[in-house]
Amino acid sequence: MRVIVVGGGPAGSMLALHLARGGVDVTVLEKSRFPREKACGEFINPLGVRCLAEAGLLESVEGLGARWVSHASLFFPSGGSVSALLDGTGETFGLSLPRREFDALLLQRAEDAGAEVRQGFRVQNIEREGGSASGAWRVTGYESGKRVSVEGELLVGADGAGSVVARRLGWLRPSWPQRMGITASFRGVEVEAQTIEMHLLPGAYCGAVGQGEDITHLGVAFDYRKGDWPAGVSAAQLFIERVDRFPGLKDRVREGQLAAEVKAFGPMSVHAVRRVGDGALLAGDAAGFLDPVTGHGIGFALCSARLAAETIRQALETGDLTERALRSYEAAYRQTLGPMLRRYRGIQRLLSLPPGVLRPVGYALERCPALAGSLIRAGVEDRANPGSKHPRFSRPAFPISR
Numbered sequence: 001m002r003v004i005v006v007g008g009g010p011a012g013s014m015l016a017l018h019l020a021r022g023g024v025d026v027t028v029l030e031k032s033r034f035p036r037e038k039a040c041g042e043f044i045n046p047l048g049v050r051c052l053a054e055a056g057l058l059e060s061v062e063g064l065g066a067r068w069v070s071h072a073s074l075f076f077p078s079g080g081s082v083s084a085l086l087d088g089t090g091e092t093f094g095l096s097l098p099r100r101e102f103d104a105l106l107l108q109r110a111e112d113a114g115a116e117v118r119q120g121f122r123v124q125n126i127e128r129e130g131g132s133a134s135g136a137w138r139v140t141g142y143e144s145g146k147r148v149s150v151e152g153e154l155l156v157g158a159d160g161a162g163s164v165v166a167r168r169l170g171w172l173r174p175s176w177p178q179r180m181g182i183t184a185s186f187r188g189v190e191v192e193a194q195t196i197e198m199h200l201l202p203g204a205y206c207g208a209v210g211q212g213e214d215i216t217h218l219g220v221a222f223d224y225r226k227g228d229w230p231a232g233v234s235a236a237q238l239f240i241e242r243v244d245r246f247p248g249l250k251d252r253v254r255e256g257q258l259a260a261e262v263k264a265f266g267p268m269s270v271h272a273v274r275r276v277g278d279g280a281l282l283a284g285d286a287a288g289f290l291d292p293v294t295g296h297g298i299g300f301a302l303c304s305a306r307l308a309a310e311t312i313r314q315a316l317e318t319g320d321l322t323e324r325a326l327r328s329y330e331a332a333y334r335q336t337l338g339p340m341l342r343r344y345r346g347i348q349r350l351l352s353l354p355p356g357v358l359r360p361v362g363y364a365l366e367r368c369p370a371l372a373g374s375l376i377r378a379g380v381e382d383r384a385n386p387g388s389k390h391p392r393f394s395r396p397a398f399p400i401s402r
């Protein structure tokens with residue numbers, strides 16, 4: 001039986017890697033040719049670090065020049081700021097790294113493990129043989145200008161927040177908050193070492209993290225309504241105009257020089273009304289994506305891939321690919337990631353408070369570092385794993401049945 005994974009981002013690559021290591025026949029269909037740029041703040045949270053460690057990839061990722069992040073600094077609309085350890089103990093770390101190289105590494109590792117990887121394959125349509133709920137999948141698209149199709153028994157949509165698979169299945173809806181994100185790398189913009197800076201304004205934020213060799217990566221996100229991006233304005237111009245609104249950042253960015261392509265994505269946030277069905281499931285952003293003010297998207301993608309791999313392996317062993325057999329993935333997803341999602345939605349609500357309310361909240365956080373520390377922990381701490389703090393731990397992030 002063959003598993004077809006649409007999308008070779010962190011979710012698709014990690015899933016293919018786990019499946020291929022378990023001897024599963026898996027094919028990844030990826031529309032781009034790697035390495036490719038991706039709009040991202042380029043911060044990986046402790047959950048993501050844990051998933052990389054469990055997959056034995058941490059050393060290779062460090063080899064890409066990744067930087068450990070131990071602190072977060074919140075910058076408030078007043079211009080004031082407060083800094084705290086990610087988990088209050090100094091034992092939990094995130095990572096800052098270039099997505100371009102990171103995604104290419106993961107996809108290559110999946111291929112090395114035995115997955116078939118077809119880059120430059122843009123999926124356009126999915127259908128089931130005979131139109132029945134149990135027929136094999138036929139996935140059709142364009143590869144090197146030719147219309148081609150691939151058949152398999154199990155289909156995974158890991159093709160991001162705009163997922164073709166999820167949309168064709170009718171499982172994806174736009175969700176709150178609808179923000180536009182624009183990301184860019186700069187030279188000459190100084191940030192604290194080992195720190196992710198998060199600059200907050202009502203309905204907007206900008207993250208900044210150092211990546212070594214004088215490079216700082218920035219990602220700005222703001223509430224988006226049609227017409228907010230006027231015709232003729234480039235992504236770089238809009239980025240500068242928006243970043244200029246953050247009092248703790250604007251002077252530093254004005255002095256810096258753009259060092260890489262500016263990428264934009266939006267509106268962000270999608271809700272998956274379901275993640276599993278007969279012979280199909282969704283992973284990563286395709287399985288639901290909440291605006292990443294807490295820097296959780298990659299961690300969620302890697303974690304959901306690991307959970308999906310576990311369910312798929314069991315389903316293939318029994319030969320039962322029905323929705324009933326795949327439901328254990330939905331349950332594991334909710335159990336592992338549900339509590340974090342609820343906390344992240346709470347943080348989103350804070351950011352969406354009207355300016356007249358958010359400003360006093362900012363003042364309170366600024367004057368009470370313990371409160372700000374709690375907010376930071378709510379955003380990044382991996383509470384599913386109390387007691388296994390260091391990324392080089394050996395304990396799994398979630399129960400793995402053998």
Ligand SMILES: Cc1cc2nc3c(=O)[nH]c(=O)nc-3n(C[C@H](O)[C@H](O)[C@H](O)COP(=O)(O)OP(=O)(O)OC[C@H]3O[C@@H](n4cnc5c(N)ncnc54)[C@H](O)[C@@H]3O)c2cc1C
Nearest residue numbers: 007009010011031041042043123159160181284285297298
């Ligand atoms: C502006 C912005 C900033 C962000 N900052 C952060 C951050 O700092 N930290 C964090 O953890 N997360 C962040 N995220 C979220 C993070 O980028 C995603 O959560 C993560 O990339 C999800 O991985 P994925 O594999 O599910 O999807 P993706 O990374 O989107 O990968 C999907 C893949 O599918 C491919 N694909 C799409 N359509 C097709 C098709 N039709 N046929 C074939 N292939 C297809 C794409 O080319 C892509 O390679 C940010 C997102 C945005 C937009």
